[in-house]
Amino acid sequence: xxxxxxxxxxxxxxxxxxxxxxxxxxxxxxxxxxxxxxxxxxxxxxxxxxxxxxxxxxxxxxxxxxxxxxxxxxxxxxxxxxxxxxxxxxxxxxxxxxxxxxxxxxxxxxxxxxxxxxxxxxxxxxxxxxxxxxxxxxxxxxxxxxxxxxxxxxxxxxxxxxxxxxxxxxxxxxxxxxxxxxxxxxxxxxxxxxxxxxxxxxxxxxxxxxxxxxxxxxxxxxxxxxxxxxxxxxxxxxxxxxxxxxxxxxxxxxxxxxxxxxxxxxxxxxxxxxxxxxxxxxxxxxxxxxxxxxxxxxxxxxxxxxxxxxxxxxxxxxxxxxxxxxxxxxxxxxxxxxxxxxxxxxxxxxxxxxxxxxxxxxxxxxxxxxxxxxxxxxxxxxxxxxxxxxxxxxxxxxxxxxxxxxxxxxxxxxxxxxxxxxxxxxxxxxxxxxxxxxxxxxxxxxxxxxxxxxxxxxxxxxxxxxxxxxxxxxxxxxxxxxxxxxxxxxxxxxxxxxxxxxxxxxxxxxxxxxxxxxxxxxxxxxxxxxxxxxxxxxxxxxxxxxxxxxxxxxxxxxxxxxxxxxxxxxxxxxxxxxxxxxxxxxxxxxxxxxxxxxxxxxxxxxxxxxxxxxxxxxxxxxxxxxxxxxxxxxxxxxxxxxxxxxxxxxxxxxxxxxxxxxxxxxxxxxxxxxxxxxxxxxxxxxxxxxxxxxxxxxxxxxxxxxxxxxxx
Ligand SMILES: *[C@@H]1O[C@H](CO)[C@@H](O)[C@H](O)[C@H]1NC(C)=O
Ligand SMILES: *[C@@H]1O[C@H](CO)[C@@H](O)[C@H](O)[C@H]1NC(C)=O
Ligand SMILES: *[C@@H]1O[C@H](CO)[C@@H](O)[C@H](O)[C@H]1NC(C)=O
Ligand SMILES: *[C@@H]1O[C@H](CO)[C@@H](O)[C@H](O)[C@H]1NC(C)=O
Ligand SMILES: *[C@@H]1O[C@H](CO)[C@@H](O)[C@H](O)[C@H]1NC(C)=O
Ligand SMILES: *[C@@H]1O[C@H](CO)[C@@H](O)[C@H](O)[C@H]1NC(C)=O
Ligand SMILES: *[C@@H]1O[C@H](CO)[C@@H](O)[C@H](O)[C@H]1NC(C)=O
Ligand SMILES: *[C@@H]1O[C@H](CO)[C@@H](O)[C@H](O)[C@H]1NC(C)=O
Ligand SMILES: *[C@@H]1O[C@H](CO)[C@@H](O)[C@H](O)[C@H]1NC(C)=O
Numbered sequence: 184x185x186x187x188x189x190x191x192x193x194x195x196x197x198x199x200x201x202x203x204x205x206x207x208x209x210x211x212x213x214x215x216x217x218x219x220x221x222x223x224x225x226x227x228x229x230x231x232x233x234x235x236x237x238x239x240x241x242x243x244x245x246x247x248x249x250x251x252x253x254x255x256x257x258x259x260x261x262x263x264x265x266x267x268x269x270x271x272x273x274x275x276x277x278x279x280x281x282x283x284x285x286x287x288x289x290x291x292x293x294x295x296x297x298x299x300x301x302x303x304x305x306x307x308x309x310x311x312x313x314x315x316x317x318x319x320x321x322x323x324x325x326x327x328x329x330x331x332x333x334x335x336x337x338x339x340x341x342x343x344x345x346x347x348x349x350x351x352x353x354x355x356x357x358x359x360x361x362x363x364x365x366x367x368x369x370x371x372x373x374x375x376x377x378x379x380x381x382x383x384x385x386x387x388x389x390x391x392x393x394x395x396x397x398x399x400x401x402x403x404x405x406x407x408x409x410x411x412x413x414x415x416x417x418x419x420x421x422x423x424x425x426x427x428x429x430x431x432x433x434x435x436x437x438x439x440x441x442x443x444x445x446x447x448x449x450x451x452x453x454x455x456x457x458x459x460x461x462x463x464x465x466x467x468x469x470x471x472x473x474x475x476x477x478x479x480x481x482x483x484x485x486x487x488x489x490x491x492x493x494x495x496x497x498x499x500x501x502x503x504x505x506x507x508x509x510x511x512x513x514x515x516x517x518x519x520x521x522x523x524x525x526x527x528x529x530x531x532x533x534x535x536x537x538x539x540x541x542x543x544x545x546x547x548x549x550x551x552x553x554x555x556x557x558x559x560x561x562x563x564x565x566x567x568x569x570x571x572x573x574x575x576x577x578x579x580x581x582x583x584x585x586x587x588x589x590x591x592x593x594x595x596x597x598x599x600x601x602x603x604x605x606x607x608x609x610x611x612x613x614x615x616x617x618x619x620x621x622x623x624x625x626x627x628x629x630x631x632x633x634x635x636x637x638x639x640x641x642x643x644x645x646x647x648x649x650x651x652x653x654x655x656x657x658x659x660x661x662x663x664x665x666x667x668x669x670x671x672x673x674x675x676x677x678x679x680x681x682x683x684x685x686x687x688x689x690x691x692x693x694x695x696x697x698x699x700x701x702x703x704x705x706x707x708x709x710x711x712x713x714x715x716x717x718x719x720x721x722x723x724x725x726x727x728x729x730x731x732x733x734x735x736x737x738x739x740x741x742x743x744x745x746x747x748x749x750x751x752x753x754x755x756x757x758x759x760x761x762x763x764x765x766x767x768x769x770x771x772x773x774x775x776x777x778x779x780x781x782x783x784x785x786x787x788x789x790x791x792x793x794x795x796x797x798x799x800x801x802x803x804x805x806x807x808x809x810x811x812x813x814x815x816x817x818x819x820x821x822x823x824x825x826x827x828x829x830x831x832x833x834x835x836x837x838x839x840x841x842x843x844x845x846x847x848x849x850x851x852x853x854x855x856x857x858x859x860x861x862x863x864x865x866x867x868x869x870x871x872x873x874x875x876x877x878x879x880x881x882x883x884x885x886x887x888x889x890x891x892x893x894x895x
Pocket of ligand 6: 509512
C-alpha cells in the first residue's frame with residue numbers, strides 16, 4: 184500500500200508532438216465553408232481611412248495604462264532580479280548578437296497606431312499584459328487566422344480584460360494590412376455588440392515592423408519561430424523560375440500524413456469530389472467547394488494519391504481544412520494542404536505540361552511575443568491551429584500568474600528545497616533540509632513548485648508530458664518514508680510552469696525535523712530545472728484556537744496499478760479504527776490515469792474511482808473531462824500552461840499537461856464510527872465507463888496515492 188519506493192511509472196504516450204505549424208487537433212468544427220470574400224477596401228474607402236488616421240494622429244495620444252509606479256510593498260523576490268537585469272540595456276538593432284531574452288524586463292516603447300500613439304511604460308502597465316502580434320501575408324497560417332470568422336470572433340469575445348493587443352505588420356503593405364485587420368475586427372465586434380469594449384484594447388499600427396525603431400524587431404527576429412513559413416514549390420520544364428506559394432497544412436486528428444522531402448508529380452483531379460484514376464503516386468490538385476475537405480482528401484487517398492493540395496477559388500481566403508461531424512471519427516494517412524490558385528500552375532496543367540511540387544519551410548520571425556503583467560518579456564508558445572483562442576489562453580495564463588504572485592506574497596515560513604536544481608535520470612533531484620523551527624505550530628503546508636528549462640527559451644525545454652513526483656522521507660524507519668507529497672505533469676516544451684499546491688493534510692508525513700526530498704520524472708526524460716519552496720503558515724479561519732483542527736496522523740490506503748481486467752482484484756477491504764481524540768477524518772487522494780489501450784485508457788477515457796466506506800457511503804471521483812476536446816484548455820485559468828507544442832488542449836484522466844495534480848479531498852467524518860472500536864471499513868475500486876476494465880490491447884495504468892487523514 185502507499186507508493187513507498189514505487190518507481191515513477193513509464194509514460195507510454197499517445198500524444199503527438201506538434202511537428203509543424205498547424206497540427207490541428209479538433210473534433211469540433213464550424214461546419215462548411217466560410218463564405219467570406221477578403222474584403223479589400225475599395226480605394227475610396229481606403230483613402231478616407233488613411234486621411235482619418237492622419238487627422239486622428241495629430242491630436243490624440245493614448246497611453247497604455249495609467250502611471251502607477253511600483254511601490255516597495257509590491258516587491259517580491261522576482262523584483263530584485265528584475266531590477267538587476269534592468270541595469271543591462273538591451274540593444275535594439277535586429278542584427279546585434281545579444282538582446283532581451285524571455286524573462287527580461289521589457290523596455291519602454293512608443294508605436295504609432297491608427298488611433299494615436301501606443302506607449303508602453305514599465306511599471307505603468309502593471310496588472311495588464313501586452314501581446315504583440317506581427318502579421319505577414321506571406322504566411323498562410325496568418326492569412327487564415329485573420330480571415331477565419333471563428334478565429335476573429337474568439338478574439339473579440341474571449342480576450343481577457345487584462346490584455347492589451349498591439350497589432351503590427353512585417354511588410355511594406357503595413358498601412359493596408361492595418362486597415363484590413365481593423366476591418367476584420369470591426370466586423371466581428373459588430374456581431375457581438377456587448378464586446379465592443381475590446382476594440383479599445385486593440386492597437387493597430389500602420390508602421391511596418393522594420394521601421395519601428397525600438398526593440399520589438401530584435402525580439403521578433405531573434406526569438407525565431409520553431410517551424411517557419413510553410414510553402415509549396417512548383418517546377419516545370421517550361422519555367423525559368425519555380426513558383427513558390429504559401430500553404431496551410433491541414434494537420435488534424437483525421438489527417439495523419441506528413442509531407443516528406445521528395446518532389447512529386449502534380450496531377451489535376453478537378454474538384455476531388457470523385458475518385459480519380461490518374462492521381463496514383465502523385466499529388467492531387469483539387470479545387471475547393473462542391474464537397475467537404477474530408478471527402479476530397481478521402482477520395483484522393485482511395486485513388487492512391489501521395490498527397491492533396493486543395494486550392495482556394497479566386498478571391499477566397501485560405502481556410503482551415505476542418506472535418507465536419509462524423510467525418511472526424513476516421514483518420515486518413517495522407518498529407519494535405521490548402522493553397523491559393525496559382526495561375527501558372529493552373530495553366531500548365533490545363534495544357535498538359537508536367538508540373539512537379541515539393542514542400543519546404545522557410546525560417547521566419549516570430550509572429551507573437553508578449554509582456555506579462557509584471558513587465559517581463561515572454562514567449563507565446565505554439566498555436567496548434569489558426570485561431571486567436573491561443574492569444575486569449577496565453578493572456579488568461581498571465582492572469583493566473585499574477586494571482587499566483589499575490590498568493591506567494593502572503594506571510595509564510597518559506598523553506599527552499601530546490602532552486603533551479605537539475606532533475607534528470609534515475610536520481611532525479613534530491614535535497615535534505617532541516618524544517619524551520621516552529622513548523623509544528625503551522626497547519627498549512629503549500630508546495631511552491633516551478634519547472635523551467637536549461638536555457639531561457641522554450642526550445643531548450645523537454646518534450647512530452649511526463650509525470651513528476653515528489654517523495655519525502657523524514658524518519659527513515661517510520662511508516663511514511665518516501666510517501667508521495669505532490670505530483671505534477673510537465674509542459675510539453677514550455678518552461679513557464681509554476682504552481683502552488685495545498686498539501687496541508689499530509690503534514691504528518693513530516694515526522695522528523697530533517698527530511699529528504701526527491702523529485703523525479705521518468706529517467707529517460709530530457710532534463711528539467713526544478714524549484715521547490717515549502718510554505719508553512721497558519722490558517723486564518725475565524726474561530727478560536729481550540730476549534731482549529733490539525734492533521735496528526737495519516738493512514739495510507741490504496742495505490743493504483745495496471746488498468747486491466749484484474750485491476751480491482753488487487754484491492755481488499757481495509758478494516759480500521761479511528762485513532763483516539765480524532766475530530767475529523769478526510770479522504771485525500773491523488774489519482775491520474777495514463778497509457779493508451781483500444782479505449783484510449785487511461786489517459787483519454789472516463790475512469791471513475793470509488794471509495795466505499797462502511798459498505799454504504801460511495802465517495803466517487805470521475806474523470807469526465809478526459810474525453811473533452813478542450814478539457815485542459817479550460818484549466819489554463821487554474822494554471823495549466825497554454826500553447827504547448829503537444830496536444831495540450833485535450834482533457835485527460837485526472838491531469839493536464841503543465842499543471843499540478845490537484846489533490847481530491849473529501850470530509851468523511853460523518854461516514855465513520857469515531858468511537859475507537861474496530862468498526863469501520865473502506866474499499867476501493869476503479870471503473871472504465873462504469874464497468875470493470877477489460878482491455879484487449881496493452882492496458883494503461885493508474886497512479887494513485889490515497890490516505891485517510893485524521894485531525895484533532
Ligand atoms: C493575402 O494574400 C492573398 C493571396 O496570396 C490575397 O488574396 C489576399 O488579398 C491578401 N490579403 C491581404 C490582407 O493582403
Ligand atoms: C519530379 O518528380 C518526380 C517524382 O515524382 C521525380 O522523379 C523528378 O525528378 C522530379 N523532377 C524534378 C524536375 O524535380
Ligand atoms: C511522374 O511523371 C513522369 C512523366 O510524366 C513519369 O514518368 C513518372 O513515372 C511519374 N512519377 C510518378 C511517381 O508517378
Ligand atoms: C461547384 O461549385 C461551384 C462554385 O460554388 C459552382 O459554380 C458549380 O456549379 C459547382 N459544381 C457542381 C457540379 O455542383
Ligand atoms: C491503390 O493501390 C492498391 C494497392 O497497390 C491497389 O490495390 C488499388 O487498386 C489502387 N487503387 C487505385 C484506384 O489505383
Ligand atoms: C462518431 O463519433 C461520435 C462520438 O463519439 C458518435 O456519436 C458517432 O456515432 C460516430 N459516428 C460514426 C459514423 O461512427
Ligand atoms: C484569510 O484567508 C483568505 C482566503 O485565503 C484571504 O482572502 C484573507 O485575506 C485572509 N485574511 C487575512 C487576515 O489574512
Ligand atoms: C460503520 O459500519 C459499522 C459496521 O459495519 C457500524 O457499526 C458503524 O455504525 C458504521 N458507522 C457509520 C457512521 O455508519
Ligand atoms: C458508486 O457510484 C458509482 C457511480 O457514481 C457506481 O458506478 C458504483 O456502482 C457505486 N458503487 C456502489 C457500491 O454503490
